[in-house]
Every structure is written in C-alpha cells, then in structure tokens.
Amino acid sequence: MLSEEETRTVLDAQETETAVGLRNRAILELMWSTGLRRMEVANLMLRDVDAGRGVVNVHQGKGHKDRVVPMGDAALGWLQRYVERVRPGMALRYDSGHLFLTQRGKGLGKSTLTALAGRAILQL
Numbered sequence: 001m002l003s004e005e006e007t008r009t010v011l012d013a014q015e016t017e018t019a020v021g022l023r024n025r026a027i028l029e030l031m032w033s034t035g036l037r038r039m040e041v042a043n044l045m046l047r048d049v050d051a052g053r054g055v056v057n058v059h060q061g062k063g064h065k066d067r068v069v070p071m072g073d074a075a076l077g078w079l080q081r082y083v084e085r086v087r088p089g090m091a092l093r094y095d096s097g098h099l100f101l102t103q104r105g106k107g108l109g110k111s112t113l114t115a116l117a118g119r120a121i122l123q124l
Helices: 004-012 019-034 038-043 073-090 110-122
Strands: 055-058 067-070
Touching: 004 019, 004 110, 019 038, 019 073, 019 110, 038 110
Parallel strands: none
Antiparallel strands: 055 067
C-alpha cells in the first residue's frame, strides 16, 4: 500500500506531454480517486462520465451491481484533459466507445491496466 505522498509522486511522474502519458495519468488519477477496480475502469464507456456532477456510472461492477461513484477534482481535471485533447486522436480510425482507448481506438484490457499501474509504481 502506497502512502499519499508516494501516490502523489507516482502520479506526478507521468509524462503528460505525450498522448499515452496523459491518458495514463487520467487513468491513475481516476483509480486513486475512486477506488475503481481494473475491470471497472476497463469497462467504462465515455457516456459513463458525468463531468457536471463529478461522477462515473459503474455498470455491473463487483457483485454485478451498478453504482454511481464520485471522483475528486484532480481526477476530474485530468479526465477532462484526456477526453478533450487525447481521446479524439485515439478514436480517429475506430471508436469502441470505451472511455480509455488504445492508440487504435479499442478499449484497454485489464492486463494493460495492471501493467500500466505496475510500471508507474516501479518509477518511484
């Protein structure tokens, strides 16, 4: 378990000048702020984000339950940057509708999210 200071160091170490780096920062901020599980993040669709209310709608999460999860201001800010600046470019050829996309427009898998978080933590 990382302390708040260690978590902030991991988040701040992300290279947000690149499209993938900004996407990864948004993912990590969202996961840290909300406590969402990897599969829940992988299954999020763009329409599941309600930026006006500062929440994400999780469908069929743990126990196959739907729920509304609030997110912090920092996570919301990074998520909005990603959606406005990066996601459109990743969705040019194909858009699966997922919130977080690969550079080919497909949704990220659970194993990709595991690797992403692991690499970020190893940068400490």
